[in-house]
Amino acid sequence: MILATALSYTYPVGVRPALRDITLSIGAGELVLVTGPTAAGKTTLCYALSGILQHEFGGTCSGYLALNGRPVTEYAGVGELNRYVSMVFDDADSQLIFTSVEEELASGLETRIDSKQEIEDRVRDVMELCGITHLRERPPYALSGGQKQRVAIAAALAMDTDIIILDEPTSELDVVATSRIIEILQDLKARGKTIIIVDHSLEGYRNVADRVIVMEEGHISREGTFNEIFPEQQGSMKALYTDPDLEPYSPVNRPVIATIDSLIKRYGTIEALSGVSLTLYEGEFIAILGENGSGKTTLVKHLNGLLRPDEGSVHVRSLDAATAPVIDLVKQTGLVFQNPDTMLFADSVRDEIMFGLENIGADSPDQVIGGVLAMVGLSGSEATYPRHLSRGERQRLAVACILAMKPGLIILDEPTTGLDEKESDRMMDLMLTLQKSGHTIIMVTHNMRIAEEYASRIIAMENGRVIGDYHNLKGRAS
Ligand SMILES: Nc1ncnc2c1ncn2[C@@H]1O[C@H](COP(=O)(O)OP(=O)(O)OP(=O)(O)O)[C@@H](O)[C@H]1O
Ligand SMILES: Nc1ncnc2c1ncn2[C@@H]1O[C@H](COP(=O)(O)OP(=O)(O)OP(=O)(O)O)[C@@H](O)[C@H]1O
Incomplete structure (x- = not known):
C-alpha cells in the first residue's frame, strides 16, 4: 500500500x-x-x-x-x-x-x-x-x-x-x-x-x-x-474521584488574585458556563480538567478580558473584568491559547515576542527576548520564521510571548498538546519555576498525569459547572 x-x-x-x-x-x-x-x-x-x-x-x-x-x-x-x-x-x-x-x-x-x-x-x-x-x-x-x-x-x-x-x-x-x-x-x-x-x-x-x-x-x-x-506498562489514567491524594479544597491563607462569582456565559442559545464560582489565590498552580466542551476555555478567557460575563462577575485583583480595559487585564493575566497557531502571525520569532512588548511599552526588549527564549529552550531562534518551527517549538514560542510580558497570572490552555513526555515535563518544570518565583499558574489540560504530578489544586468541570475542587497533596507545586 x-x-x-x-x-x-x-x-x-x-x-x-x-x-x-x-x-x-x-x-x-x-x-x-x-x-x-x-x-x-x-x-x-x-x-x-x-x-x-x-x-x-x-x-x-x-x-x-x-x-x-x-x-x-x-x-x-x-x-x-x-x-x-x-x-x-x-x-x-x-x-x-x-x-x-x-x-x-x-x-x-x-x-x-x-x-x-x-x-x-x-x-x-x-x-x-x-x-x-x-x-x-x-x-x-x-x-x-x-x-x-x-x-x-x-x-x-x-x-x-x-x-x-x-x-x-x-x-x-x-x-x-x-x-x-x-x-x-x-x-x-x-x-x-x-x-x-x-x-x-x-x-x-x-x-x-x-x-x-x-x-x-x-x-x-x-x-x-x-x-x-514499550515493554513496560506506562500506568493508566487514575480515576480522579477515588484518588487518596486529593482532598476537598478549602480556602488558603494567601492574597486573592481572582474571584469568579456566579458566572454565566452564553454563545447565542448555548450556555457554556452555568454559574461558576471560584476564588483563586496568589501562588497557586491550578489544573482545570473536564470533558470536551465543558467550558474550561470559556472560563479562563474571562480572566484576561477576551470574554466578558453575561451574568455574575469576575475580578482580577481589583479590576472588574466586565468593564476594565483589556490592556489593563492583559498586564495582569497572560493567556497562552490552546492552539499556538492562532497567536503567531509575525515574520520572525523576535517580532512575535516584540509585538506584546510594544503593547505594554517594555524597556530593553532584546534582553527580555533573549531571556524568555532561553527559558523555553529556543535560544538563538530570533530570526526564524515562526511557521517553520515544529508544533512543539511553536507552542514554546507562544509561551515565551506571554512570559515576556511578566504577568502575575499565567494561564495555559492545554500547554502540552503536541509535546512528547520529556518536552511536557520541561514545560511544566518551567511553570513550576515561575510559580515558585511568585506567579500564579492556571492550566487547562486533559493530561491527568501532568495535573496530578504538578498542580497544587485541581478543579474539575462538567457541562459549564465546577463539579470538583481539590487540594492535590502530591503535586510538586503544593
Ligand atoms: N465561539 C463560540 N461560539 C459558540 N459556541 C461556542 C464558542 N466557543 C465555545 N462554544 C461552546 O461552548 C461550550 C464550551 O466550550 P469551551 O471551549 O469552553 O470548552 P472546553 O471545556 O474548553 O472544551 P475542549 O476540552 O474541547 O477544549 C461548548 O459547547 C462549545 O461548543
Ligand atoms: N515548513 C517548514 N519549513 C522549514 N522547516 C520546517 C517546516 N516544517 C517543519 N520544519 C522543520 O522540520 C523539522 C521536523 O518538523 P516536524 O513538524 O515534522 O516535527 P514533528 O516530529 O512533527 O514535531 P512535533 O511533535 O513538535 O509536531 C523541525 O526541525 C522543523 O523546525
Missing part, C-alpha cells in the same frame, strides 16, 4: 533535512503508530506519505515513494491523491473552512459522489460514528478545541479512502473521546484500511497498533511491535 525507499526531504528554507533515509513498507489493514520527540519529523513524514510534500511544498526530495503501487510523483496532484489518502492535520483549525459541520463533511464528497442521498447518508453515519451529530449545524470555528478535532477526523473518515493519516488527532480530546477514536480506527483497520497515526499518548494503542515507528532527528530510530518498543 505504501512503499518508501531511502526517502529524504529538506524544506525550501530548511538547513537540515527534515526526513533522512526513510525506508518503510506498510500494508493494507495495518495500523502504524509513529512517535518520537518534538521536531523529529513526524508531521513531515505524514505530509510525505500523503503525497502533499512532493506535490505542494517544494523543497528537495530524494528517494522513492509509491502509494498503491504507483510512484507518488506520477499522480496528477493532490486532487487525485485525495481519492486514495486522507489526512487529519495536527492543527484542526487550518482544515475547517466551511460554515457548518455538515457542510464541512459533505464538501469533500461532492466532487466524488453524484447522489445527494448517498452524500447525506454518509455524512449522517460519520457524524454518528464520531459523536458529533449534535454539532451538525454549528460553525466549526465556534466549537471547542476537542470538538473541532472530532470534526476534522470525521471529515477525513467521510472520504472513505484506503489510506488514512492522522497527525496527533487526539491531542485535545478527553479520555472518553480518545478511546472512542481508537475504537473507530480499530474497526477501520479490520475493514482493510491502512492507518498511520502520530501520537504522543501511547498506551491506548497497545492492543491496536501493529507496529510502532520511533522517529528522531528525521530518521527512523526504532521500529517494532508495541510491546517490543
Whole structure:
C-alpha cells in the first residue's frame, strides 16, 4: 500500500533535512503508530506519505515513494491523491473552512459522489460514528478545541479512502473521546484500511497498533511491535474521584488574585458556563480538567478580558473584568491559547515576542527576548520564521510571548498538546519555576498525569459547572 525507499526531504528554507533515509513498507489493514520527540519529523513524514510534500511544498526530495503501487510523483496532484489518502492535520483549525459541520463533511464528497442521498447518508453515519451529530449545524470555528478535532477526523473518515493519516488527532480530546477514536480506527483497520497515526499518548494503542515507528532527528530510530518498543506498562489514567491524594479544597491563607462569582456565559442559545464560582489565590498552580466542551476555555478567557460575563462577575485583583480595559487585564493575566497557531502571525520569532512588548511599552526588549527564549529552550531562534518551527517549538514560542510580558497570572490552555513526555515535563518544570518565583499558574489540560504530578489544586468541570475542587497533596507545586 505504501512503499518508501531511502526517502529524504529538506524544506525550501530548511538547513537540515527534515526526513533522512526513510525506508518503510506498510500494508493494507495495518495500523502504524509513529512517535518520537518534538521536531523529529513526524508531521513531515505524514505530509510525505500523503503525497502533499512532493506535490505542494517544494523543497528537495530524494528517494522513492509509491502509494498503491504507483510512484507518488506520477499522480496528477493532490486532487487525485485525495481519492486514495486522507489526512487529519495536527492543527484542526487550518482544515475547517466551511460554515457548518455538515457542510464541512459533505464538501469533500461532492466532487466524488453524484447522489445527494448517498452524500447525506454518509455524512449522517460519520457524524454518528464520531459523536458529533449534535454539532451538525454549528460553525466549526465556534466549537471547542476537542470538538473541532472530532470534526476534522470525521471529515477525513467521510472520504472513505484506503489510506488514512492522522497527525496527533487526539491531542485535545478527553479520555472518553480518545478511546472512542481508537475504537473507530480499530474497526477501520479490520475493514482493510491502512492507518498511520502520530501520537504522543501511547498506551491506548497497545492492543491496536501493529507496529510502532520511533522517529528522531528525521530518521527512523526504532521500529517494532508495541510491546517490543514499550515493554513496560506506562500506568493508566487514575480515576480522579477515588484518588487518596486529593482532598476537598478549602480556602488558603494567601492574597486573592481572582474571584469568579456566579458566572454565566452564553454563545447565542448555548450556555457554556452555568454559574461558576471560584476564588483563586496568589501562588497557586491550578489544573482545570473536564470533558470536551465543558467550558474550561470559556472560563479562563474571562480572566484576561477576551470574554466578558453575561451574568455574575469576575475580578482580577481589583479590576472588574466586565468593564476594565483589556490592556489593563492583559498586564495582569497572560493567556497562552490552546492552539499556538492562532497567536503567531509575525515574520520572525523576535517580532512575535516584540509585538506584546510594544503593547505594554517594555524597556530593553532584546534582553527580555533573549531571556524568555532561553527559558523555553529556543535560544538563538530570533530570526526564524515562526511557521517553520515544529508544533512543539511553536507552542514554546507562544509561551515565551506571554512570559515576556511578566504577568502575575499565567494561564495555559492545554500547554502540552503536541509535546512528547520529556518536552511536557520541561514545560511544566518551567511553570513550576515561575510559580515558585511568585506567579500564579492556571492550566487547562486533559493530561491527568501532568495535573496530578504538578498542580497544587485541581478543579474539575462538567457541562459549564465546577463539579470538583481539590487540594492535590502530591503535586510538586503544593
Ligand atoms: N515548513 C517548514 N519549513 C522549514 N522547516 C520546517 C517546516 N516544517 C517543519 N520544519 C522543520 O522540520 C523539522 C521536523 O518538523 P516536524 O513538524 O515534522 O516535527 P514533528 O516530529 O512533527 O514535531 P512535533 O511533535 O513538535 O509536531 C523541525 O526541525 C522543523 O523546525
Ligand atoms: N465561539 C463560540 N461560539 C459558540 N459556541 C461556542 C464558542 N466557543 C465555545 N462554544 C461552546 O461552548 C461550550 C464550551 O466550550 P469551551 O471551549 O469552553 O470548552 P472546553 O471545556 O474548553 O472544551 P475542549 O476540552 O474541547 O477544549 C461548548 O459547547 C462549545 O461548543
